[in-house]
Amino acid sequence: xxxxxxxxxxxxxxxxxxxxxxxxxxxxxxxxxxxxxxxxxxxxxxxxxxxxxxxxxxxxxxxxxxxxxxxxxxxxxxxxxxxxxxxxxxxxxxxxxxxxxxxxxxxxxxxxxxxxxxxxxxxxxxxxxxxxxxxxxxxxxxxxxxxxxxxxxxxxxxxxxxxxxxxxxxxxxxxxxxxxxxxxxxxxxxxxxxxxxxxxxxxxxxxxxxxxxxxxxxxxxxxxxxxxxxxxxxxxxxxxxxxxxxxxxxxxxxxxxxxxxxxxxxxxxxxxxxxxxxxxxxxxxxxxxxxxxxxxxxxxxxxxxxxxxxxxxxxxx
Amino acid sequence: xxxxxxxxxxxxxxxxxxxxxxxxxxxxxxxxxxxxxxxxxxxxxxxxxxxxxxxxxxxxxxxxxxxxxxxxxxxxxxxxxxxxxxxxxxxxxxxxxxxxxxxxxxxxxxxxxxxxxxxxxxxxxxxxxxxxxxxxxxxxxxxxxxxxxxxxxxxxxxxxxxxxxxxxxxxxxxxxxxxxxxxxxxxxxxxxxxxxxxxxxxxxxxxxxxxxxxxxxxxxxxxxxxxxxxxxxxxxxxxxxxxxxxxxxxxxxxxxxxxxxxxxxxxxxxxxxxxxxxxxxxxxxxxxxxxxxxxxxxxxxxxxxxxxxxxxxxxxxxxxxxxxxxxxxxxxxxxxxxxxxxxxxxxxxxxxxxxxxxxxxxxxxxxxxxxxxxxxxxxxxxxxxxxxxxxxxxxxxxxxxxxxxxxxxxxxxxxxxxxxxxxxxxxxxxxxxxxxxxxxxxxxxxxxxxxxxxxxxxxxxxxxxxxxxxxxxxxxxxxxxxxxxxxxxxxxxxxxxxxxxxxxxxxxxxxxxxxxxxxxxxxxxxxxxxxxxxxxxxxxxxxxxxxxxxxxxxxxxxxxxxxxxxxxxxxxxxxxxxxxxxxxxxxxxxxxxxxxxxxxxxxxxxxxxxxx
Numbered sequence: 005x006x007x008x009x010x011x012x013x014x015x016x017x018x019x020x021x022x023x024x025x026x027x028x029x030x031x032x033x034x035x036x037x038x039x040x041x042x043x044x045x046x047x048x049x050x051x052x053x054x055x056x057x058x059x060x061x062x063x064x065x066x067x068x069x070x071x072x073x074x075x076x077x078x079x080x081x082x083x084x085x086x087x088x089x090x091x092x093x094x095x096x097x098x099x100x101x102x103x104x105x106x107x108x109x110x111x112x113x114x115x116x117x118x119x120x121x122x123x124x125x126x127x128x129x130x131x132x133x134x135x136x137x138x139x140x141x142x143x144x145x146x147x148x149x150x151x152x153x154x155x156x157x158x159x160x161x162x163x164x165x166x167x168x169x170x171x172x173x174x175x176x177x178x179x180x181x182x183x184x185x186x187x188x189x190x191x192x193x194x195x196x197x198x199x200x201x202x203x204x205x206x207x208x209x210x211x212x213x214x215x216x217x218x219x220x221x222x223x224x225x226x227x228x229x230x231x232x233x234x235x236x237x238x239x240x241x242x243x244x245x246x247x248x249x250x251x252x253x254x255x256x257x258x259x260x261x262x263x264x265x266x267x268x269x270x271x272x273x274x275x276x277x278x279x280x281x282x283x284x285x286x287x288x289x290x291x292x293x294x295x296x297x298x299x300x301x302x303x304x305x306x307x308x309x310x311x312x313x314x315x316x317x318x319x320x321x
Numbered sequence: 322x323x324x325x326x327x328x329x330x331x332x333x334x335x336x337x338x339x340x341x342x343x344x345x346x347x348x349x350x351x352x353x354x355x356x357x358x359x360x361x362x363x364x365x366x367x368x369x370x371x372x373x374x375x376x377x378x379x380x381x382x383x384x385x386x387x388x389x390x391x392x393x394x395x396x397x398x399x400x401x402x403x404x405x406x407x408x409x410x411x412x413x414x415x416x417x418x419x420x421x422x423x424x425x426x427x428x429x430x431x432x433x434x435x436x437x438x439x440x441x442x443x444x445x446x447x448x449x450x451x452x453x454x455x456x457x458x459x460x461x462x463x464x465x466x467x468x469x470x471x472x473x474x475x476x477x478x479x480x481x482x483x484x485x486x487x488x489x490x491x492x493x494x495x496x497x498x499x500x501x502x503x504x505x506x507x508x509x510x511x512x513x514x515x516x517x518x519x520x521x522x523x524x525x526x527x528x529x530x531x532x533x534x535x536x537x538x539x540x541x542x543x544x545x546x547x548x549x550x551x552x553x554x555x556x557x558x559x560x561x562x563x564x565x566x567x568x569x570x571x572x573x574x575x576x577x578x579x580x581x582x583x584x585x586x587x588x589x590x591x592x593x594x595x596x597x598x599x600x601x602x603x604x605x606x607x608x609x610x611x612x613x614x615x616x617x618x619x620x621x622x623x624x625x626x627x628x629x630x631x632x633x634x635x636x637x638x639x640x641x642x643x644x645x646x647x648x649x650x651x652x653x654x655x656x657x658x659x660x661x662x663x664x665x666x667x668x669x670x671x672x673x674x675x676x677x678x679x680x681x682x683x684x685x686x687x688x689x690x691x692x693x694x695x696x697x698x699x700x701x702x703x704x705x706x707x708x709x710x711x712x713x714x715x716x717x718x719x720x721x722x723x724x725x726x727x728x729x730x731x732x733x734x735x736x737x738x739x740x741x742x743x744x745x746x747x748x749x750x751x752x753x754x755x756x757x758x759x760x761x762x763x764x765x766x767x768x769x770x771x772x773x774x775x776x777x778x779x780x781x782x783x784x785x786x787x788x789x790x791x792x793x794x795x796x797x798x799x800x801x802x803x804x805x806x807x808x809x810x811x812x813x814x815x816x817x818x819x820x821x822x823x824x825x826x827x828x829x830x831x832x833x834x835x836x837x838x839x840x841x842x843x844x845x846x847x848x849x850x851x852x853x854x855x856x857x858x859x860x861x862x863x864x865x866x867x868x869x870x871x872x873x874x875x876x877x878x879x880x881x882x883x884x885x886x887x888x889x890x891x892x893x894x895x896x897x898x899x900x901x902x903x904x905x906x907x908x909x910x911x912x913x914x915x916x917x918x919x920x921x922x923x924x925x926x927x928x929x930x931x932x933x
Binding site: 043051055059087267 | 382391581583609610617620807
């Protein structure tokens with residue numbers, strides 16, 4: 005296992021460096037210049053020269069990349085052109101927000117989707133299965149901003165039950181101290197992801213339920229509740245675990261809408277705004293963080309396999 | 322207007338203000354009186370209270386009032402102006418005029434053929450009790466003189482490089498000698514309106530632990546002081562704790578600041594001006610989008626002031642039922658389509674005045690104002706907005722401008738110049754040539770009258786406006802293809818293009834609507850329409866125009882401005898468009914809110930108060 009982890013860690017470093025190179029080249033291929041984007045259409049040549057010199061943009065591209073790599077190794081992600089703050093500070097401010105929003109909404113979605121998928125598999129092709137399938141497809145096909153607006157209109161504007169804004173604090177404790185304000189954004193994101201998780205879970209559970217070992221367990225007289233919780237859930241959850249592990253970038257991207265509507269500036273919104281304003285340091289920094297998180301998520305999924313499925317062993321060739 | 326300064330969002334006005342001229346200057350000099358322009362609200366004044374005001378993606382990031390050249394965050398002025406107002410305070414209530422209450426001088430006299438300015442400072446004090454003196458002005462000047470290239474508000478050729486000397490004969494008198502004559506209105510409002518006074522007794526140091534000295538009096542010292550203040554000015558974590566920023570001369574002191582963009586003020590208890598704050602606290606809350614802010618307003622409770630997107634104007638009734646009032650604010654700027662006069666395909670047509678005239682006749686500005694902007698817009702009759710700059714708008718502009726909507730005149734103009742006009746289709750040139758009744762130089766027989774119009778995407782109102790223009794231009798057979806781009810992509814391809822400089826990468830555009838160009842207090846056309854102007858993207862060049870613009874900037878004739886304005890309106894270096902107003906929503910019991918200052922970063926919350 006240790007050898008496997010070391011190999012994967014090595015691969016991960018290579019993947020992250022490759023990702024940085026590709027991202028670095030791609031964002032420098034975008035038409036227009038960072039200086040004009042930041043200083044405006046009427047920036048004088050002199051002011052553009054100062055800007056380029058300040059940020060090293062007058063250097064050859066390879067040298068810019070090497071400088072950036074050197075900075076990253078020393079824990080410096082550079083300074084945002086537009087926000088004039090260290091990128092590491094900006095990310096540090098937003099990561100807790102995303103951890104809370106994405107973490108709680110994913111946990112909520114899984115808490116509902118896993119039993120729901122198994123329930124549907126067990127009740128396959130019956131009325132309640134059809135109803136839940138219809139509900140899943142409805143949720144899956146509707147954009148998250150629509151959920152957000154509807155939830156705000158009902159629970160904030162009409163009923164005044166929940167505030168229309170997510171917590172404005174930047175620390176983990178501060179965010180969690182205002183749970184009412186978290187309800188609507190968390191529910192919005194959870195509803196979107198819930199639909200896809202439950203569909204995967206249903207398909208996977210149907211497959212597991214048809215396996216011989218399930219018949220054997222049932223023939224031995226094991227109570228159905230234990231059959232489902234001990235044998236079906238663990239095995240059927242494997243594809244969903246993989247999906248969760250790899251879905252981090254998508255969830256961050258998907259959170260942009262929730263961040264905008266609920267006035268909750270997280271990583272997604274930071275990246276989006278940076279991408280429309282040639283703020284390269286933020287783009288690179290966020291890509292790096294998300295890339296690392298994806299690699300770690302993938303690794304965590306693999307390790308989870310071994311825990312969920314005793315047949316899976318790593319490091320034996 | 323020399324060029325574009327930092328864009329600052331400001332307040333709103335209850336009515337569309339016909340601003341009263343209150344221009345300072347003139348060769349004879351003038352003493353400014355008293356009387357803040359912010360309305361006369363009724364109700365019993367309640368001492369204290371908090372106003373929470375929403376801003377959309379407007380987070381400041383720099384507190385030292387002189388921002389570096391690489392920091393283009395226009396909202397820094399919003400942060401600093403309430404604490405360090407400029408020598409000349411632009412915007413008086415809802416009027417686009419110098420504010421006599423908030424300005425730091427009591428009189429300004431021009432002499433020596435408008436090359437010397439004598440300024441008398443008011444006997445005011447800094448928040449720590451130290452008098453504000455001419456030494457503080459000299460300190461600001463010395464810092465800028467040594468560091469002007471790293472000052473975001475520096476305009477080539479103007480302050481401080483046009484200053485030959487600054488003297489301080491008395492503690493409250495400053496004499497500035499300039500290297501040429503200027504129009505006093507222009508210089509007072511557009512130049513000195515961007516120079517703050519800085520507390521020399523507290524800031525003239527080169528390190529946090531160093532002592533205050535007269536370092537600014539040498540170039541090296543001034544550079545060191547400036548570098549130190551800029552370094553401290555960017556450290557957002559210490560905005561509220563750094564002793565430097567506790568010394569202010571404006572009505573407000575910073576109470577809290579969050580890097581997420583939220584910040585708040587409390588009154589400067591030692592403010593010397595007559596309008597001392599009544600509110601106990603003024604909170605500025607950052608919102609990611611106008612939708613999020615509108616939701617907060619509709620949910621009630623947390624917000625006292627916010628803006629209303631024009632596509633949500635129908636929410637006014639709901640908001641009023643929630644206890645809000647609504648006020649509109651005409652923006653001080655000009656909205657227009659810029660024609661690229663030297664574009665290889667479109668240039669020969671766009672250089673013809675009659676073509677531009679036909680295009681302007683076909684823009685139904687009144688309809689755009691009523692349908693696209695729900696009435697909240699300036700009509701856009703020429704280069705000066707008549708609502709925000711009533712005192713500068715000429716009779717011609719006030720009467721609707723030289724080219725009111727008239728499709729028949731457009732068709733007539735085109736036909737008279739040799740075009741086969743195909744309403745609903747594409748007109749073509751039938752009589753090539755350079756004669757008075759021909760299409761014009763460079764336009765071949767059969768050449769189609771069609772253009773591409775590039776504009777900034779992401780705003781529903783802009784989409785609607787461009788679609789309306791496209792549709793109405795069809796009546797003259799002028800075919801417009803619309804193309805929208807994200808603003809930051811647009812600025813990458815929208816370069817300054819002239820006859821001699823036409824790089825393909827930034828001059829491939831034909832027509833661009835980039836939104837609006839903000840004016841300073843003096844809304845002249847320098848840099849926009851003069852030959853080689855920094856912001857003259859289309860390459861318009863006309864000696865008479867240049868001469869008229871120079872007269873507004875360097876001359877002192879009272880008629881110069883009207884002459885420039887009418888000539889520019891008629892010559893159409895740009896195609897004039899309506900300019901949308903800001904619409905503000907505020908708690909109905911918040912008095913003094915409207916009319917708001919349209920020009921300055923300061924919204925004058927010192928005159929706001931709640932009524933019982």
